[in-house]
Every structure is written in structure tokens, then in C-alpha cells.
Amino acid sequence: MTEAAAEREGRARFASVADAVAALRPEAPVHCLRPHAARRAAAEFVSAFPGRVLYAVKCNPHPALLDALAAGGIHGFDVAAMREVRQVQRLLPGARCYFMNPVKARSAIETAYRDGGVRHFVVDHPTELGKLVEILGRDPEVTVVVRMTTSATGAAIHLSDKFGAGQAMAAEILGEAAALGFRPGLGFHVGSQCTVADAYRAALANAAGVADAAGVRLQCLDVGGGFPATYAGPPAPPLAAFVDAIREGLAALDLAPDAEILAEPGRALVAHASTLITRVQLRKGGRLYINDGVYGSLSEAKLARIPLPARLIRPDGAPASEQRAFELAGPTCDSLDILPDPVTLPTDADEGDWIAIDALGAYSTALATDFNGCQPETFIEVADEPPARV
Ligand SMILES: Cc1ncc(COP(=O)(O)O)c(C=O)c1O
Known part of the structure; x- marks a missing residue:
């Protein structure tokens, strides 16, 4: 048990x-x-999304919900700190953690890599990339996801004021990550409770421009979280509207054949x-x-x-x-x-x-x-x- x-x-x-x-x-x-609601939402998201679905643990780390999400088919977890890595390891042995906080303690990078099996790290600044190289060396199994800024379209909580690199900076970091031998990736977060599917279209178009400017073929594309839930106001658009926008955006990207597509929903999986x-x-x-x-x-x-x-x-x-x-x-x-x-x-x-x-x-x-x-x-x-x- x-x-x-x-x-x-x-x-x-x-x-x-x-x-x-x-x-x-x-x-x-x-x-x-309602673990049954989390399980159902996970199963629906996993079957609709054209890639791997990670759950953003920060949203609600209650063990009963993590267990339900795993039962619904989620086996990857977006973590922001070592405590979340340890919690996932303890509750769900065999699950994989992805370190998606763009600013990390050196000790957390090292422990997550060594003891937590983490091989995906997000950065949004050259200095953070420098930290990864110093701590992990040039490990070709490590995926570096460069977090880009997004515009504030349609989200209740804007998540690009604090994190994210603009186009030129993102292209520079992406090129550097590829040159260092990491698996290069791009990611973004359109903002939480985002009710406008076009926000994903715009962010993916931006990703195409950044990859082009860097001359890098992406091995990872992370569309982040942001998928909305219905509260007291008008109903949130269906997940299918967001998936359609994402599929369109992905089709215009030059992805490596083995590229990973990731999403990191939190709210949409557990709000209800x-x-x-x-x-x-x-x-x-x-x-x-x-x-x-x-x-x-x-x-x-x-x-x-x-x-x-x-x-x-x-x-x-x-x-x-x-x-x-x-x-x-x-x-x-x-x-x-x-x-x-x-x-x-x-x-x-x-x-x-x-x-x-x-x-x-x-x-x-x-x-x-x-x-x-x-x-x-x-x-x-x-x-x-x-x-x-x-
Ligand atoms: C890096 C990251 N990924 C995913 C999420 C989850 O976002 P949401 O609950 O809007 O899906 C957040 C929320 O803050 C985040 O910061």
C-alpha cells in the first residue's frame, strides 16, 4: 500500500x-x-494532449490527489524545490520529476540530479545556465528548457513579470545550451487561469522565432500550465480549444524527431x-x-x-x-x-x-x-x- x-x-x-x-x-x-475528479481530469488531459503531461505539484501537493493523478495516468511532476522532489519520490516511487523553477539553489540542482534522477531543468538567464554546467558538467542526457516570456493575454495571473527571457536573450541561452551539449528546449507559461487559447498560439509562434534565431533544432518544447477551470463566472473554454491551438503551433516548429512535448498543468487537473x-x-x-x-x-x-x-x-x-x-x-x-x-x-x-x-x-x-x-x-x-x- x-x-x-x-x-x-x-x-x-x-x-x-x-x-x-x-x-x-x-x-x-x-x-x-474528490480524488475521483482529479483522476478523471488527469485521464482526460493525458488522452487529449499530444505529449507528456506533468502535474505542477505546487498547485496542491495533497497525497490523495497526487495518488489520484497517478492513477489517471500522470507519471511526471513539475517541481519547484527539493521538498517537492522528495515528496514525489516518497509517495510515487518510479515517477519522474522535472525541475521547472528558473532560479534554483546550487544544492537543489545537485541533489535533484544525483538523488532525484532529475534530468530536466528550466533556466531563463545565462548565469543559471552557467550554474548547471558547473554542477552537472556537460551531460548530454540533461535537457535544458529555456523559459521565454509571454504576453499577458487572457490570464488571471500573469507569470512573466518575474520569470522568462525575451526573444533575443532566449535565443542566446538556447544556442549556448545546445553548444554545451545539453538537449536544447524552449518553454513558457501563458499565465494561470488563461481563458484564451490564442495565448498558446502566440507563445508557440514566439518559440519558432527564438529557435530560428538560435539556429537550434528543439529537442524539447514545454507549453507550461495555465489551462483554466470553471469558477463562478462564465464557463472556461473546453480543453480541446487549447489542444487545437497547441497542435497548430507545434506543427509550425522545427522539432527534432525524438523531441519531447511537455505540459505542466496544475489548476485544470485539481480545481474541482x-x-x-x-x-x-x-x-x-x-x-x-x-x-x-x-x-x-x-x-x-x-x-x-x-x-x-x-x-x-x-x-x-x-x-x-x-x-x-x-x-x-x-x-x-x-x-x-x-x-x-x-x-x-x-x-x-x-x-x-x-x-x-x-x-x-x-x-x-x-x-x-x-x-x-x-x-x-x-x-x-x-x-x-x-x-x-x-
Ligand atoms: C513553472 C510552472 N509550471 C506550471 C504551473 C501550473 O500552472 P497552472 O496551475 O496555471 O496550470 C505554474 C504555476 O505557477 C508554474 O509556475
């Missing part, structure tokens, strides 16, 4: 989120995991694999004070204005049929702990009610802090599906 399976054995399971609320009447926030149960602790007019917030599982709602799909659960009675907008405030003493966008709930929502927030499998607990002693720490499993809207 894997560690993840063992851990899962000990976790309470319920038929639905509503059943869990009725049985537990939880005072503290509860994350309701958890619903959070919070409890209302006080109502003040149109504001509900709940027991999780910006410093806990809900920071993306503040930082990226990702609209939360919220629903009221009241096991002992029927809530009002009319709805209104409420502001949600978290449990800490900090005035920043107020969500910027209202949620729509029955007009009589009040202390003691529970609010289920769906589509919280991505960047929720992974970003949660223990500020004010409020870190969510209860995980259960539910067998239901999230509401059709998400």
Missing part, C-alpha cells in the same frame, strides 16, 4: 458535501477532497477536486464573517479576483428562496482579510450556517498560512460531483 493510500484509509468519507455537514456540523473549515466547507460565525448586515479567509484557503479570490462559487448549506431547515449579495470576511484580525467580490446567497444567511465553496482544489491549502491560528487542517473525502455550474 502506498503512503497516500494508507493516509486515505484513515480519512472520513461521505456521499456528499451536504451529508458531511449534516454528520460533522464542523466548527472549523473542512476540505472535501476539493470543496471547502466554512461556517458563518457572525452576520453584520450584508457582511458574513466566516472561519476561512484570505490568509487561509481563499487567497486567490483576493490576489487574482477569481470568483468563488459559493452555496449555503443548512441541514436543519430551508433557507430563503430569495438571494442577495454578501461580502465575506475571514477569521483573522487583519482588515485585508475581506474578499473583494461579493457572493450570492439566500437573504437569511446567518450565524451557524455553512457555506460550501466549490472549485477550491487549486492554490487553496497550498497557499494557506497559520496566521491567527486559522490554518485549515481537516480533510475528508466526498463521492459527489461539484454542482454543474463549476
